[in-house]
Amino acid sequence: MGVASAIFLVIVTIFCPPIAVFAISGCGADLFINICLTLLGYIPGHVHAFYLEYVYYDRRERLRRGGIITDRAPGVYSNNIQNGGNPHGYGTIVQPNAS
Secondary structure: OOHHHHHHHHHHHHHOHHHHHHHHHOOOHHHHHHHHHHHHOHHHHHHHHHHHHHHHHHHHHHHHOOOOOOOOOOOOOOHHHHOOOOOOOOOOOOOOOOO
C-alpha cells in the first residue's frame, strides 16, 4: 500500500469510518468499537478511525526502516494494526539453511 491507497483510505474514512477500519483491521474488536462510536456520534468514529490509521501507517514506516516494534499502541486490539500490516508479527525468523 502506497501513498495512493493511504489517500483513498482517508477519503473513505471521511465518508464512512467503519469501512476504513474494516479495511485495515478486519472484523474484530476495533471494528465493533468504531461502529459503536460512529453510532454515538459522527465525530468520535472519525477520531477513532484516524487514530487507528495513524498507528497502522506509523508502524508500517518504522518496520520499513528496519525498526523493531516492541510496545503496543494503547486502545488498539487488532494485531494487523499493531504489526503495521506485517503478517509475521514483530519480525521474521530466518530459517536455517538445509545444506
